[in-house]
Amino acid sequence: MSWPVLWAGVLIAALLWPLAWPGELALRDMLVLDSPALSPAALGTGDLPARNAPQDGLLALLGTFLPASWVARGLILxxxxxGAxxxxxxxxxxxxGRLSTLASLTLVLWNPFVVERLLQGHWSLVIAGWLLPLIAAAALSGRAGVAWLAMWAASLTPTGALFALATGVATGRGRRWPTLAVGVACSLPWLVPxxxxxxxxxxxxxxxxxPRAETHVGTPGTLVGLGGIWNAEAVPASREAGFALAGVLLFALLLTxxxxxxxxxxxxxxxxxxxxVFAWLAPGVLSWLVAAVPGAGLLRDAGKLTVLALPAYAAAAASTRTWAAGxxxxxxxxxxxxxxxxLAPLAPQPVAVDGSLVALADGRDVLLVDEPPLxxxxxxxxxxxxxGKALSTVESGALVVDGVxxxxxxxxxxxxxxxxxxGDLAALEQMGVGVIVDGGRIVETAAGPQPRGPGLILLAVWLLIPAGVWLARRR
Structure with a gap:
């Protein structure tokens, strides 16, 4: 076994060791139950924008016969x-050379973007970020089929699909139109809704x-170091102790x-x-964009954009020599x-769900009157x-950050x-609400489960993309 492979194994084990514990994945935005509901919301056709399609639909589908939390662990690994x-x-x-390869490996797997986004629960975005160097390498090598499959894997999350599409098209070398077509197909589960x-x-x-500045480096310095997530609670202690300076020095070295x-x-x-950086310098422009342009809300968390630099960083690290690589x-x-x-908080947790309520709902939409989202x-x-994951709910989507x-x-x-x-139960029934939970009170209407057909069709199309890529490459 080669040194790069061994080193990759060490890095991956050091980062992902908490996932070996039993339980379900539950930290901030990440909640993967063993048996999530295969609901319209999971399929991207619920009450809110399809920000988690096809990820949630895939996990819910696989969760009908496998523990979905272990499926998610496998996907992260x-x-x-x-990425390695x-x-x-x-x-x-x-x-x-060997040392330069190890440096490139380290930079791709072990960086603030990976750690902060995992702590925020953005596990599928981290997967997409890890896949960008693979997409770039495959496309630059003329291996379009490999690049397309990696794009498909990155499209578990809408933002990942966009970043993978950008990377694939930029590095496509004569195959940009087919790559664009693959990228659009990968985006259908969230694009159509x-x-x-x-x-x-x-x-x-x-x-x-x-984006949020980290200690001693300001916002621009934080961003070039691939950090800067908006939530201070998802930032490792070392970043607030001044270690973000290493990212600025690293960026300067990569520039050479x-x-x-x-x-x-x-x-x-x-x-x-x-x-x-532009989003930081001109916040008013981004605010107007996300409010005025449908779909632009995917980029309201502008710090995510920095991961597009990861393939270039990896290539630059690989281009350094001797002492610089070290x-x-x-x-x-x-x-x-x-x-x-x-990353210790990533350790899975025991999650209690009212099984009797899940059985009573039986796939019907549930209105949770006073249940907190967090x-x-x-x-x-x-x-x-x-x-919210165990039931098919009427989704509120209300979000309050710092009292706003x-x-x-x-x-x-x-x-x-x-x-x-x-007290208008007839109106609730007409809206498709089958169960209302208000504190200890549970009321049912005659409404049945909401249709899942459109979402299932989109998920099926997405699942068939690898077969389409295989057929296209055989022609």
């Missing part, structure tokens, strides 16, 4: 392995999710090798870093030296309310709540 493969492949394209349902985000949301990085990767890095490796680790300890684990960490209403409740939820308060 596979994503890390794919992409880093090694890019390093070979750059003619890297978005086009049919419309909707946009609030201007306040852009400010709430703005930029001339040896393929131009498409530099363009991607410029778009990603430039877009994130310094890149050391600085990459020093950006988040406490990553293994910081609850706390036994250790005090925040997690999503498990009823960022996302208003959905129209259907407001109408259902109003009908319940006025």
């Amino acid at each position: 596979a994503g890390a392995a794919a 493969a992409g880093a090694i492949w890019l390093a070979r394209l750059q003619g890297a 978005g086009l049919l349902g419309g909707g946009s985000a609030s201007a306040e949301s852009a400010a709430a999710f703005a 090798a930029a001339r040896r990085v393929p131009a498409p990767l530099l363009w991607l890095a410029g778009i990603g870093l430039g877009g994130a 310094l890149v490796l050391a600085l990459a680790l020093l950006q988040v030296p406490d990553a293994p300890r910081a 609850v706390r684990r036994a250790d005090g960490a925040v997690m999503l309310n498990p009823l 209403l960022v996302d208003a409740p959905s129209p259907r939820w407001m109408s259902a709540r109003s009908a319940w308060e006025s």
Whole structure:
């Protein structure tokens, strides 16, 4: 076994060790039950924008015969392995030696973006970020089929689909139109509901999710180091103790090798870093964009854009030589030296769900009148309310950040709540609400389960994309 493979195994084990514990994945935005509901919301056709399609639909479908939380663990591990493969492949394209390859590997797998986003619960976005170097390496090598399959895997989340599409098209070398077609097909589970349902985000949301400066480096320095998540609670202690300085030094060192990085990767890095910095410099422009343009809300968390620089960073690290490569490796680790300890909260938890309520609902839409969207684990960490994943609910989607209403409740939820308060069960039935839970009181109507056909069709199309890629490559 080669040194790069061994080193990749060490890094992956050091980062993902908490996932080996039993339980279900429950931390902030990440909640993966063993048996989530195969609901319209999970399939992207619920009351809110399809921000978790096809991820939630896939997990719910597989959860009918496998523990979905272990499926998610497998996907995260596979994503890390794919990231390692992409880093090694890019390093070979750059003619890297052993130490330079190890440096590239370290930078791809172990960076603030990975750690902070995992702590926020953005596990599928982390997978997408890890896959970007693989997409770039495959496309630059003329292996379009591999690039397309990696794009498909990255499209578990809408933002991942967009970033994978951008990377694939930028590095496609004569296959940009087929790559664009694959990227659009991968986006159908969230693109179609978005086009049919419309909707946009609030201007306040852009400010709430703005990049956040970390100690001693300011916002630009934080972003070039691939950090800067908006939630301070998802930032490792080392980043607030000054270790973010290592990211600025690392960026400066990588710049010395930029001339040896393929131009498409530099363009991607410029778009990603430039877009994130621009969002910080001109927050009003981003606020207008997410409020006025349907679908632009996907980019309201502008710090996510920085991951587009990861393939260029990996190629630059692979282009360094001797002492510089060793310094890149050391600085990459020093950006988040406490990553293994910081990621301990990822450890799965026992999650209690009212099984009798799930059985009573039997797939029908449930109005949870006074259930909070967020609850706390036994250790005090925040997690999503498990009823929202275990049941097919009338989704509120209301989001308050630092006392500011960022996302208003959905129209259907407001109408259902109003009908319940006025005692109009007929209106609730007409809206498709089958069960109402108000404290200890449970009321049923004659409404049956809502149709899942459109969402299942979109999920089926998405699942068939690898077969389509295989057939296309055989022609």
